[in-house]
Amino acid sequence: QVQLVESGGGLVQAGGSLRLSCAASGRTFSSYSMAWFRQGPGKEREFVAAISWRSGNTYYADSVKGRFTISRDLAKNTVFLQMNSLKPEDTAVYYCAASRTRTSYYSREYDYWGQGTQVTVSS
Secondary structure, three states, rough: EEEEEEEEEEEEEOOOOOEEEEEEOOHHHHHHEEEEEEEEOOOOOEEEEEEEOOOOOOOOOOOOOOOEEEEEOOOOOOEEEEEOOOEEEEEEEEEEEEEEOOOOOOHHOOEEEOEEEEEEOOO
């Protein structure tokens, strides 16, 4: 089992920045990749960014490219999402996820999920 705990959400004005963290514990050796998804009000959950745990290769949704950066700290088993130039449309609950098998854009490929952290961007 892998446990994921997100932190760092909050309220920020448009154009501001936030840094989300996701601490992984448990059988982290089995995690192939980690990702961030988000779910806005009345919307479906969508892919934001992913990182291969071993290679560090990163992947982004078009909507956040150039503004968000995903990174990891192997020693601390933690993944980060640095969010800059935030927009009101970035308002959502952000979820951390871990996959045992592959790096993917699809939520169904992820085996473990955190509880989510709220990010609200005011205009």
